[in-house]
Amino acid sequence: MRRWLTFHRDLGLQLLAFYLLLIVPFLVTLLVFDRLVGERIRADVEANDIALARAIALETDISISNSLKTVEELSSYASVINIEEEKMGELFSVVLSTRPDVNLVYRLGADGIMLYHYPVGPSSTVGTDFSFRSYYQNALTSNIPLISEGRISPTTNQAVATAVMPIRSSSGEFLGLVGTNIKLESLSNTLSAIISEHANEEGFEILILDAGGQVIAHPDPSFLLRHANEILPDVYTQALEGNGGSIVEADLKNVERLYTYASIPSVDWGVVISRPTANAFATRIILQRITQVAMATFVLIGLAFWGILTWRVINPIEKLAPISEAIGLNQEIEQSQRTQIEKMSHRADQIGNLIRSILRMENSIAERMKEQATLLETSTAVVSSLDLSVVLDRILEQVGRLLNVQRIAIIALDEGHGEFRIRASRGLSQGFTEQLSIQPSEPSSVSMRALRVREPIQVSDTETDPSYKPQRARSRAEGYRAVLAVPLNTQHAPPTCLLVFHPTPHEFTNNEIQLLSSFANQATMAIENAILFERSDTRLQEQTRRLEALVQSMEDGLILSDLKGVIIYANRRVAELSRLSNEDMANIQVERVISRVLSNSIESTAKDEVRNILEGSNQKSEIALVVAGRPMHLRFETFDVTDARDMPIGRGVILHDITADRDLDRMKSNLISTVSHELRTPLAAIKGYASTLLAEDVEWDIKSQREFLTIISNETDRLTGLVNNLLDLSRIEAGSIKLSLEKCNIEETILRGAKRSRLESGNRFEVKMEADLPSLYADVPRLETVIRNLIENSVKYAGERASIQVKVNRQNDTIVFRVMDDGPGIPPEKSERIFERFYRLDDSLARVTSGAGLGLAICQGLVRAHQGEIWVEPMNAGACIAFSIPLNLYKASDDPL
């Protein structure tokens, strides 16, 4: 795997592999071809040689066979058998003349002595005993022609081989033999001829061996009759054994040769052809050479290519990689590496180009980084404040630093005046900064143009730029020749533009403009931040004031303390209750304030209870106090103040004034007991008289019975009236009361009400009506209820002997009723509250007066339902409650209410 990765990462290895991929099949093909062709060449050569050897063998065989046939034929001649010298001479001469290869024909006697030979020659061997000769010995036991081994004929003194035929009588007696000597030289001559055909082949040899291994024929006569092992390695024995074939062997001089052999079967001789393999396989060897050279060449080319590739391409790339990486990471490049790279950068090829472009990139990155660093530094300086004027000052300062200019201005839309004015500036005259004002629509103004197109605009020379002509007076006065305006892309701030002035004609470079634009973005952000902060700060303060006012005006006391119980905040109510000023309360313990509040407590355990709730063992506690002579109930509630992560950061205490709730509760329970009392009183009479009538121990006369039943009936009416009052009250409460207006006889209504109001016998009652009252439309039964309730009240409070007066008169568009008595009167401070439900003048009076405490509340509800008013009228003595009913009720609405 790792190797695989390495391979993938190494271009050199990849190229090498690719090269091998191309070359190896080619080389393999070459090798196979070489092997196949080599084999073929060798086979051809061998087959050639074998054919040659066989041809020689055949030819020799024929020659030998002819000789043998000749001697066989000769042996049948009578003259030969009978040894007739003359006739034998004739016969033999014919043989000699027809057979150039035979140089002697002769006749041996039975004893082996030479009897005759032809040609007679100069050195005759007639008479010489040749019985030692092996052919003689063989002939003794043979009936067929024989051939002898090679030898030197004493007669001709030439190397010969002898073909002999034994001569036998008809009885089979051995009569000698006839023989011919075959010149070996003639065989050799054949070979010489063949060799001469192969004259171009150096070292080509042919030889014929007899059965004993002697060289019978050889192109070089000097080799004749030498034994084969003197000139050949042991390759000939195969031929002598009758086989044919070829073999590659080193000869006696240790030269590798191809030996090809064939046998001459009729005489057990052999033919051997040999030649150096170098000659025999010359083509094949050349082919092999070519293959080897080709392979070597490819390997060398490959190596050279790889080497060059590594040296020229891969190595530079490998060196370049870490450097470009270092550039990317903005790291320092080692000096040695830099030297190498610089050397390489002089190359003219693509690698050189690459290196040069990387070096250029490095430079540009470094430059950009530097620029960014400057920009960041300036931006940081600008955004580090949220105070707008500080921000503007810093922007000016940093622009000066960035562009190395002295005169800079920031102009912004003055929203009040609808024109642009200088908001902050540097290096400009006071007159200029104060007087400059540009209308947003001004076409020639550089800053307005920049703001319109939202891109920087420069005037490199105010004197030559035609577009600046209208402003030229301004630039001359202030003494600048070039100006660059960069708009700030504001959203929350008014439109703003940055202006940079140059005292001489100056073309602001792209780089400068770019830099200033980037800076302008940061500056915009800083300005917006400052403005938003200013706004949110104002809003926050406003919100805080509102909250403070809210908390201060709360009816409940609120104390917030830190975890140690030290007061952080307490509102006005707490100050009132504890009689401490806000300053007194700052930084003191909650407990001290609370104990001051509790100093008026009427319960001795109050302090312990409050300590308990402060310590968190109790969440709520209600404590009764007397404050400024008035009873008061406070409920203390504590709660944990937590931050956004629910971690406690302090404690809060709420001092809730529940006096009113308590009063209401008490009034409600009073109401219940009064209602209960009121209901039970008539019930008691009803039950009492009913049970009286039912009692069996007493007989009542009819008159009494009627009296009792009348009382029961009256008390039942009273009960019904009471229940109706309660129902009316609940309707008034629910706002669902419905009036049915009709024309009302006022006096009658008053008298009816008075009649039902249970005036005591001691009471004096009087009605005073103004004359000529207009007709009144009202809900008569309810008006009667109001009057009855008021009269009943008077009886209740003024007593059984009080005189009660009802006065009616017109007042504007209303009829005003006044119910007056001569009783104790109503204290002025209570004249408002008496109309509240359940309220009665004095709780102790609850026991005295048996009113349900509902009467006045019902009256008020009913009067208000008539769109009238009810009030207590101040009196010197006694009480007076008055109410008004509007006259135009019926007219005001077509529908009766």
Add this chain to the structure above:
Amino acid sequence: MNEPVVLVVDDEKSLRDFVRRNLEARHYKVLTASNGLEALAAFNNENIDLVILDLMMPHLDGLETTRRIRETSKTPIIILTALGEESDKVQAFDMGADDYLTKPFGVGELMGRIKAVLRRARWLEPSSNEEQLVRGDIRVDMDRHLVTVKDSPVELTPTEFNLLVYLLKHAGRVLSHRVILQNVWGMEYGNEAEYLRVYIGRLRQKIESDALNPRHLFTEHGMGYRFEG
């Protein structure tokens, strides 16, 4: 025995008349008053055997009237009230009332209570019984209706006296609420356990040296009371 004289006090005329008519029909002598002040006046001028008093009255309410009567007299008092609340009853007993009736009530109920209260009161009248009851440091002179604790005299209302005597006579025994009520108040009673709570409490105040840790009058929870000498 003479006709008992009953003073009926109520601000409601109808109720006052109802009580008066019934008592007169049953041969009681009846005086009426419409408020506490009138009642006190009548009480001081006449020889009254029983006062029937409404609680809620103008000028001088029933409770205050009871208290003032009790300052000088042991005459039995029956309270009439429209408030059925226990606290009202307890308050009434505390002031020295002997019994009470919640409005509305029937004639039978009224007459039963009147008779029972009068019966209890009658026991207090001087009798031939000269028995002296002594239990521990408590001594009761049945004849003179005198009670002394450690030789100092103790003032008791008739009902208190009767209750104490009953308890003393059955000292050491656990007495159930019902048994005590029926024997002391009368056979018409039996379920008014709150009467007992109030009276036992008041007895303890009068005869025990420490009412919170009684040595004579023990409460047997869920059962009743027990007296030890």
